[in-house]
Amino acid sequence: MTMTSKSNNATTSTQEPKKKMMKNNKSGNDSYPEPPIFPPFNPFVRHPLSILGKIKMIVFGIVLVPIRLFGAIATLTLCLLWCNICSIGNTDDVSKPYTPLRRKLLQGGCRLCSRMLLFFYGFIWINVTYEINDINERKKQLDPSIIVVNHLGFSELMYLIWSDGCCFVSKDTNRKLPFIGKIAEALQSIFVDRAPTAAETENNKNKDNKDDSTPTPTPTPIRTTTDMILERAHSPPGTWPPLAVCPEGTTHTGHCLIRFATGAFRCGRPIQPVIVTSPFSPIHGYDTSFSCANIVLHILGLMTQPINSLDVKHLAVYIPNDEEKSDPILYANNVRKKMAKELDVKCYDLTWADKLRFEPTTKAQELGKKKLTQKYGEVPAMPIFTQDAFGNSLITMNNNNNDKKEL
Numbered sequence: 150m151t152m153t154s155k156s157n158n159a160t161t162s163t164q165e166p167k168k169k170m171m172k173n174n175k176s177g178n179d180s181y182p183e184p185p186i187f188p189p190f191n192p193f194v195r196h197p198l199s200i201l202g203k204i205k206m207i208v209f210g211i212v213l214v215p216i217r218l219f220g221a222i223a224t225l226t227l228c229l230l231w232c233n234i235c236s237i238g239n240t241d242d243v244s245k246p247y248t249p250l251r252r253k254l255l256q257g258g259c260r261l262c263s264r265m266l267l268f269f270y271g272f273i274w275i276n277v278t279y280e281i282n283d284i285n286e287r288k289k290q291l292d293p294s295i296i297v298v299n300h301l302g303f304s305e306l307m308y309l310i311w312s313d314g315c316c317f318v319s320k321d322t323n324r325k326l327p328f329i330g331k332i333a334e335a336l337q338s339i340f341v342d343r344a345p346t347a348a349e350t351e352n353n354k355n356k357d358n359k360d361d362s363t364p365t366p367t368p369t370p371i372r373t374t375t376d377m378i379l380e381r382a383h384s385p386p387g388t389w390p391p392l393a394v395c396p397e398g399t400t401h402t403g404h405c406l407i408r409f410a411t412g413a414f415r416c417g418r419p420i421q422p423v424i425v426t427s428p429f430s431p432i433h434g435y436d437t438s439f440s441c442a443n444i445v446l447h448i449l450g451l452m453t454q455p456i457n458s459l460d461v462k463h464l465a466v467y468i469p470n471d472e473e474k475s476d477p478i479l480y481a482n483n484v485r486k487k488m489a490k491e492l493d494v495k496c497y498d499l500t501w502a503d504k505l506r507f508e509p510t511t512k513a514q515e516l517g518k519k520k521l522t523q524k525y526g527e528v529p530a531m532p533i534f535t536q537d538a539f540g541n542s543l544i545t546m547n548n549n550n551n552d553k554k555e556l
Contacts, residue, residue, distance in 0.1 A: 181526035185408075185498040190538045192401045192497065193504045195436040202433045210453030213271075217452040220269040225328040228262035231255075232335035243337055246388045256314035256390060259336060263310040270448065271457035272304060277312075280464045280491070290466045291419045293391075294382050298423040299488060300395035301403045302439030302447075304459055305425040310336070312461075315393040318374065318412075337390060339377045375412040382416035396481060399501040400440045403427065404538040406489045407499040409481040417474035422464040424488050429458065431539050441507050464491060506531075 198206070235255040239247070247255065267275070281287045296315060298305050309315040317333070321342040324330040333340075381389045396409035403426060413420065427437040435454050439447050451457055467487065473480035489496050502524055505517025521528045536542050 181524070184521075184525050184529035185500075185503065187499065187503075187532040187534070188405055188495065188497055189535045190404060191507065191532075191534045192405050192407065192499065192538075193440050193507045195402055195438055195440055195442060196429075196431060196538060198435065199432060202435060205433050206435065206450065206453040209455055210449075213455070214449060214452045217269045217271070218449075221266060221448075221452075224262050224265045224269065225332075228259060228332055229328050231258035231262070232332055236335060243334055246384075247337070249387065252390060255335060259332065260311045260314055263307045267304065267307050267311070267459070270304070270451045271454045272459045273456050275308060276458070276460045278460075278462045280462065291468070292386065293419045293421045293466055294384070294386070294389065295378070295413050295416070295418070296391055296393045296421045296423055297396050297409075297413055297484065297488075298393060299403065299406060299425055299492070300397045300400050301425055301427055302400055302437065304427065304437065304457075305423075305461070306393055306395075308425070308459065308461055309391075309393045309423070313391050313393075315391045316389075317393040318378070318395065339374060339381075339392070341374050375415055378412050379416050382413075382418050396485075399504050400438065401504070402436065402438045402440055402538060403494075405494045406485055406492070406496045407503075408497075409485045411477040411481050414469075414473075414477040414480040414484070417469060417477075417480070419466050419468045420484065421466050422484055422488050424462050424464065424492050426460045426492065427458055428460065431537075431541075441504070441509060443509070462491065464488070 232255065235251060235258070239251065246252075279287060281290070296309060296313065298309065306315070306317050309317070316336040316338040318339045318341060319333055321340040323333060324340060378392065378394070381392050392413075394413040396411075396413055397407050398410050399407075401407060429436060435450055435457070437451060437457050437459075464487065467484055469480050473483060485496055502517060502520035505520060506514050506528075508514060508517070518528050535544055
C-alpha cells in the first residue's frame with residue numbers, strides 16, 4: 150500500500166470557498182468566513198508506527214543510525230564550507246544576484262551535497278517521472294523561474310536543489326537551524342516571517358493611542374514575500390536561481406492538498422508544477438512526512454529505515470490564460486486541481502492556522518487558537534475523524550480497544 154489514499158466520505162474533489170456567514174464580535178461589526186471542512190482523516194498528523202514498525206526501527210536503527218548520522222553531519226559540514234568558499238570576495242548582499250560563475254560553483258556543490266543528504270536520510274533511490282515522456286518535447290517547453298511543489302517535509306526541497314539548483318521560500322525561523330540556515334541564505338532563499346510586521350505592530354500601537362496628539366512617523370515600506378517572488382519571476386532568465394515554492398505554506402501528510410497561497414501566482418507567468426509522494430507500508434513502514442513532529446526525532450526515524458521511498462513527477466509547464474493572469478486565486482486553484490488530479494487526492498480549503506492546534510507544543514496550540522479566533526471569530530469545534538489515511542475505520546478500532554480494556 151502507498152501513502153496516497155482515496156477518501157470515499159468526501160463529497161467533492163475540490164472544496165470551493167464557502168459563502169461568508171455573519172458572526173458578531175465584541176464590537177458586533179465584523180463578518181467571518183465559515184470554517185473549512187476537514188477530510189475524514191487527519192491531514193496533519195502522521196500515521197502511527199505499528200509494533201512491527203517499532204521493532205524494525207530498533208533492529209535496523211542500531212546499525213544504520215550511527216553510520217548515517219556521521220555521514221549527514223559530514224555532508225552538511227562540507228556543504229557549509231563550500232558555501233563559505235564560494236562567498237569569498239563577495240562584498241554584495243545575498244539579496245542581490247550572484248555573478249554567473251559564482252552561482253554555478255555554489256549550485257554545483259550544493260546539488261551534490263543535497264543528493265548525498267537524501268542518501269543518508271534513507272532515500273537511496275528516487276523514482277523520477279515526467280508528464281511529457283519525450284525528452285525532445287520537454288526541451289521545447291518554457292523554462293519557468295518558479296517551481297511549485299506539494300509540501301510533505303524537506304525531502305522534496307532537497308530533491309529540487311539537486312535536480313534544478315533551486316533556492317526556496319522558507320519560514321524565517323529556519324535561519325536559526327544549524328547548517329541549514331546558513332546554506333539556505335547562501336542559496337539566496339526567501340524567508341517568510343510569520344510574526345507581526347513592524348507596520349502591523351505600529352498600527353496596533355496607533356490604535357491603542359488614538360487620543361495621543363503626538364504625530365507618528367510614517368513607517369518604512371517593508372518588502373513582502375510576494376514582492377520578492379515577483380522580483381524573481383520578472384527578472385531576466387538566469388538572473389536568479391530557480392525558486393521552489395510550496396504554496397500550501399505548511400507541511401501535511403500528503404493524502405490531500407490544502408489551500409494554495411497566491412504569492413507565486415501573482416506574477417501571471419508560466420509555472421512548473423512538481424508532485425511528490427513518499428509511499429510506505431502501514432503495517433511496518435515509517436511515515437516520512439514531516440508534520441506535527443520534532444525535527445531531530447523525525448530525522449533519526451528516517452535514518453532507521455533501510456530504504457525510504459520518494460516518487461517525483463514533473464508535470465508539463467502550466468501556462469496561464471488571460472483570465473488566470475488577471476486572477477491569481479483562479480490561477481492557484483487551477484494549478485492545485487491539476488496537481489490533485491495527478492496525485493489522485495482531494496482538495497480541502499485548510500491552512501497553516503488550521504494545523505496549529507494539532508502541533509505537539511502548547512505554544513503552537515495557543516497560537517493556533519489565537520489565529521483561528523482572528524480568522525473565524527471563535528475557535529471552531531475540533532473535527533471528528535472517522536478513518537485513517539488508508540481508509541481504515543477509526544471507530545471500529547476504538548471500539549475494539551475499549552472491548553480489550555473491559556476484558
